[in-house]
Amino acid sequence: MTVDGTEPVTGWKDAGDGLVAADTDLPPDPDFNAVFLDNARAQEGRWPNSGPDPLNTTWAEADPTSTDQHIDDTDLADAGWTGATVHLWAGSNPWAQQTGTVTTTGPGKLDFKGGNYRCPPLCMGNQNYRNYYLVGSKAALDRPGEWYYDETAHRLYMVPPKGGMAGHTVTAKHRLWGVDLSKSSYVTVRGLNLWGTSLRTGDSSKGVVVDRLRATYISEFSTLPMPPDSDLAIPPFEGHIVASRILDSGVQILGTGNTLKNSEISQSAGDGVLLRGTGNTVTNNYIHDVGWMGSYTPGIEVNGNGHTVTHNTIRRTGRASIDTAWQLNGTEFHDNRIAYNDMSEAMRTSRDGSPFYVCCSLNGTGTSIDHNTAHDADGQVGFYVDNYSGHFRLHHNVAWNTGTRGTFFNGHTGPSLANEDHNSSYGMGINGNSVLLSGATDASGSYISNIIGPKPISATQTGDPLPVVRSNLISDKPGYTDAVNGELWLTAGSPAIDAGETIDGITTDVRGAGPDQGAYEYGAPIWSTGCNLPGCVQRVRHGTWTATASDGTDAAAVTDGDINTRWTAASPQSPVQSLTVDLGEPRAFGRLSLDAGRDTVGQPYGFSVSVSRDGTHWGEPLARVSGRSFTQDAVFPRQTTARYLRITLTASGPVPWVVNDLRLYGDGPDASTTLQAEQATVVRGVERGTAATGVLGSGDRVGFRAVNIDGGRLTVRSASSCPRTCSIQLRLDAPDGPLVAVVLLRGDSGGEWRERTVSLKRDVSGTHDLYLVAKGGRQVTALDWLTIESPASQE
The missing domain is CATH 2.60.120.260 (Galactose-binding domain-like)
Structure with missing residues (x-):
C-alpha cells in the first residue's frame, strides 16, 4: 500500500516565453512546496542551473567585493531577482547554510535581507567561501522541468519537457503528514510505502511500531528560517539558525517507547529521522540522500533520553549522519545507546563537522557511543563531541577517510569533562590526530586508552584528575587486514594483540593474555555495522587501482x-x-x-x-x-x-x-569485500548476532541478495565443532540452486574461528543471490564472513 502526499496538476496552458502554467492551490506555506514530473522530483527554477541530485549542488561564487548583505558577481544574469530566495553557503568556516530574500538587483549585483548570522564565520563578503544560488523567481525558469509557484496568483509555472506537456504527469505536494499518529498509541504500521509525504508520532504517543516502511521524498522546503522561540530550550540567539527545520522535517518518532525498524527512508531536504522523547528505538534502517538544504538536519536527529539507535546505515547526508540538537534538547541528553551504525558520505554541504556530531553543552551521562563506523566523509572528524559537552563514553568505534581527525573532544574555551574513548581503531585518511581533546579549561576525568591510530593522540592537561592517555598504539603499520578498505581488524603478529589495558565494562571479550588494543579482539568474530536490508552495502572493494x-x-x-x-x-x-x-x-x-x-x-x-x-x-x-x-x-x-x-x-x-x-x-554488495554473516539479507534456521551467527544445523542457511561477483575462489571464516565430516555449500540464486563450491569442515578447528579457502567449480561473474547452506549434522558451524575473489587478487 502506498500513501501518496501529492495531487495531480492539470489544465496546463501556454503562458508565453516558452512556459506553461496551471491554476492550482498548493499548501498554505509555500516554503514546503514540492513538484514531481513523471514521478521524479522536479527542480524549482534556480540560478545557476544544477543537476537533478540536490546533494551535487552547483554554486555561483560571489566576487570578493561582496559584503554581508550584498553580492557582487559579474556572472549574475540581469533579471528580475527581487523577491527571490538567496541560498548562502558562505563565510570563513561555514558549518551551516542560510537563506535570505533579495531586496534589490542590478547588473552583476544584488542586495538581500536575512542570513549572515555570526559574521564571520557565517557570512557573505570577502571570505574563504562565497557560494550562493537563487530560487523562487520566475526569472530562473530556463530549463525543461523547472517550476515556479506564484502564491499570490495561485499559479504554477513550468518549462515544459521537449515536445510539450502531452503524455507527461505533474503532481504537487499537498500533505506534509500522510500518516499522522501524533495522537495515537499502541499502533503497528507495517509494510507501508510513503511518497511525497511523511509519518509522525506525537509527544504523547506510546508503543507505536513502524516496521518495513519505505518513505521517499519525505520533506521539501526552500528556506531556512530561525526556529521560533517556542522550539528552543534555551534563550534564543542568532546562532540558532543552524537548527532550522529540525522539528518540521523527516520521519518523526516522538513520545515514549516507540520503534522504527527495517525501513528505508530517503530524499529529504531536512531530517531523515527525528527522534525525540524517551526510550524510543530506531534500528536496522537504511537512511540516505537527506539534509541537502545544509542546516543541522541529519540522517538521524537524537533528542532526549534512553533511546536506542542501532544497526542503521546512513549514507549521503548534507551534514551529519547522526546529530544532537542542543538548542532544542537543552542540556539534558543521557542514557542513550548509539551503536553498530555505519555512517558514510556525510558532510556533503558543510566543512566543519562529522558523521557523528554532538553539540553543545550536553551531559551525556549513561550514554554509550560504541561499535560504529564512520568513513568517506567530507568534513574534518569521524566522531565529534563539540563545545563544552561532557560525560560521553565512546568505545570500539572505527573511522577512516574522515579528514583531520578520528575523534575530537572540543572544549572550545570551556569545560570538556569526563569524556572517554577506548578501544577504537583509526585508519588511513586521517592527517591530524587519531584522537584530540583540546581547548578545554577543565578536562577532569577524561580518559583515552587502547586506541590504534596512524597519528598522535593529544589531550589538554587541565583538570583534577588530569586526563589519562595511555596504552595506545600509534603506528602506520599496526597490522590491519586491509586499511584501504576499512578492514581494521588485526592480523597475526600485530603489536596491538594482548597490548591493551583492562577497562571495566569495555574490555569484556578478551582472548589471550590480555585485552587487545583497537576495536576488534584478535581471534574473535568480526562485528559489523549497518543494516541488513537491500542497498545497505554498496561500496566496491578498492583493489590495485x-x-x-x-x-x-x-x-x-x-x-x-x-x-x-x-x-x-x-x-x-x-x-x-x-x-x-x-x-x-x-x-x-x-x-x-x-x-x-x-x-x-x-x-x-x-x-x-x-x-x-x-x-x-x-x-x-x-x-x-x-x-x-x-x-x-x-x-x-x-x-x-x-x-x-x-x-x-x-x-x-x-x-x-x-x-x-x-x-x-554498486547496486548491491561486492563479493570481493568481506560479506558479514550477520548482515545477510536472508537467514533461515539460525539467529544472527552482532558478530557472526549462531551455530547452523544441517539445512540452515544465510543468503545475500543481488551480490556482484567476479571470481573463482571462496574464503569462509567459520567456527565448527562438528564431530564428523560436515560442509558449507555455496549455491547461486536459490538455496537449492547451482552448487559452485563446497567447504569441508572436519571438526579440526575445535570451535575456534578459522578461515578456509576453496576454488569454485567454475568462475562466476555477474549479479547473483548467494546462499551458504550447512550440511552434515545438528550443529555444523557458526559463520563470520565470506569473500569471493579471483585468485590473482589474493596473490
Missing part, C-alpha cells in the same frame, strides 16, 4: 584510497583533459564519486565518464556531471561491468582541477 593523467602528471593520489592526498592537473581546466583509471580487473558499479577535498577551488566544472573492458575501445559516456560540488557523483543509467573508466572534462575553468579520492558503488 592505478590512474593516468592526460597531462602526464603523477596521478597516484587519485587511486590510493586516502582522502587527504591530492592530484592536481598541470593547467587550468579545459575540455578533453582526462584521467584514465585501471581497476586491475573487471568490477561492477553504478556510481562514481569524485571527491575534490575540503577547500574552495579545484572542483571540476563539468565532466563525463566512459568505460572500457580493454582500455582501447570506449563507448559513449555513461554519465555527464556539471557544477562545482566538493564531491560530485556520476550516476549511470544502469550498473555496468568494466575494468577501465575515463573521466573527461567537458567545461573550462579558471584553475586546474583536483581529485583527492575516487570511490565506486
Whole structure:
C-alpha cells in the first residue's frame, strides 16, 4: 500500500516565453512546496542551473567585493531577482547554510535581507567561501522541468519537457503528514510505502511500531528560517539558525517507547529521522540522500533520553549522519545507546563537522557511543563531541577517510569533562590526530586508552584528575587486514594483540593474555555495522587501482584510497583533459564519486565518464556531471561491468582541477569485500548476532541478495565443532540452486574461528543471490564472513 502526499496538476496552458502554467492551490506555506514530473522530483527554477541530485549542488561564487548583505558577481544574469530566495553557503568556516530574500538587483549585483548570522564565520563578503544560488523567481525558469509557484496568483509555472506537456504527469505536494499518529498509541504500521509525504508520532504517543516502511521524498522546503522561540530550550540567539527545520522535517518518532525498524527512508531536504522523547528505538534502517538544504538536519536527529539507535546505515547526508540538537534538547541528553551504525558520505554541504556530531553543552551521562563506523566523509572528524559537552563514553568505534581527525573532544574555551574513548581503531585518511581533546579549561576525568591510530593522540592537561592517555598504539603499520578498505581488524603478529589495558565494562571479550588494543579482539568474530536490508552495502572493494593523467602528471593520489592526498592537473581546466583509471580487473558499479577535498577551488566544472573492458575501445559516456560540488557523483543509467573508466572534462575553468579520492558503488554488495554473516539479507534456521551467527544445523542457511561477483575462489571464516565430516555449500540464486563450491569442515578447528579457502567449480561473474547452506549434522558451524575473489587478487 502506498500513501501518496501529492495531487495531480492539470489544465496546463501556454503562458508565453516558452512556459506553461496551471491554476492550482498548493499548501498554505509555500516554503514546503514540492513538484514531481513523471514521478521524479522536479527542480524549482534556480540560478545557476544544477543537476537533478540536490546533494551535487552547483554554486555561483560571489566576487570578493561582496559584503554581508550584498553580492557582487559579474556572472549574475540581469533579471528580475527581487523577491527571490538567496541560498548562502558562505563565510570563513561555514558549518551551516542560510537563506535570505533579495531586496534589490542590478547588473552583476544584488542586495538581500536575512542570513549572515555570526559574521564571520557565517557570512557573505570577502571570505574563504562565497557560494550562493537563487530560487523562487520566475526569472530562473530556463530549463525543461523547472517550476515556479506564484502564491499570490495561485499559479504554477513550468518549462515544459521537449515536445510539450502531452503524455507527461505533474503532481504537487499537498500533505506534509500522510500518516499522522501524533495522537495515537499502541499502533503497528507495517509494510507501508510513503511518497511525497511523511509519518509522525506525537509527544504523547506510546508503543507505536513502524516496521518495513519505505518513505521517499519525505520533506521539501526552500528556506531556512530561525526556529521560533517556542522550539528552543534555551534563550534564543542568532546562532540558532543552524537548527532550522529540525522539528518540521523527516520521519518523526516522538513520545515514549516507540520503534522504527527495517525501513528505508530517503530524499529529504531536512531530517531523515527525528527522534525525540524517551526510550524510543530506531534500528536496522537504511537512511540516505537527506539534509541537502545544509542546516543541522541529519540522517538521524537524537533528542532526549534512553533511546536506542542501532544497526542503521546512513549514507549521503548534507551534514551529519547522526546529530544532537542542543538548542532544542537543552542540556539534558543521557542514557542513550548509539551503536553498530555505519555512517558514510556525510558532510556533503558543510566543512566543519562529522558523521557523528554532538553539540553543545550536553551531559551525556549513561550514554554509550560504541561499535560504529564512520568513513568517506567530507568534513574534518569521524566522531565529534563539540563545545563544552561532557560525560560521553565512546568505545570500539572505527573511522577512516574522515579528514583531520578520528575523534575530537572540543572544549572550545570551556569545560570538556569526563569524556572517554577506548578501544577504537583509526585508519588511513586521517592527517591530524587519531584522537584530540583540546581547548578545554577543565578536562577532569577524561580518559583515552587502547586506541590504534596512524597519528598522535593529544589531550589538554587541565583538570583534577588530569586526563589519562595511555596504552595506545600509534603506528602506520599496526597490522590491519586491509586499511584501504576499512578492514581494521588485526592480523597475526600485530603489536596491538594482548597490548591493551583492562577497562571495566569495555574490555569484556578478551582472548589471550590480555585485552587487545583497537576495536576488534584478535581471534574473535568480526562485528559489523549497518543494516541488513537491500542497498545497505554498496561500496566496491578498492583493489590495485592505478590512474593516468592526460597531462602526464603523477596521478597516484587519485587511486590510493586516502582522502587527504591530492592530484592536481598541470593547467587550468579545459575540455578533453582526462584521467584514465585501471581497476586491475573487471568490477561492477553504478556510481562514481569524485571527491575534490575540503577547500574552495579545484572542483571540476563539468565532466563525463566512459568505460572500457580493454582500455582501447570506449563507448559513449555513461554519465555527464556539471557544477562545482566538493564531491560530485556520476550516476549511470544502469550498473555496468568494466575494468577501465575515463573521466573527461567537458567545461573550462579558471584553475586546474583536483581529485583527492575516487570511490565506486554498486547496486548491491561486492563479493570481493568481506560479506558479514550477520548482515545477510536472508537467514533461515539460525539467529544472527552482532558478530557472526549462531551455530547452523544441517539445512540452515544465510543468503545475500543481488551480490556482484567476479571470481573463482571462496574464503569462509567459520567456527565448527562438528564431530564428523560436515560442509558449507555455496549455491547461486536459490538455496537449492547451482552448487559452485563446497567447504569441508572436519571438526579440526575445535570451535575456534578459522578461515578456509576453496576454488569454485567454475568462475562466476555477474549479479547473483548467494546462499551458504550447512550440511552434515545438528550443529555444523557458526559463520563470520565470506569473500569471493579471483585468485590473482589474493596473490
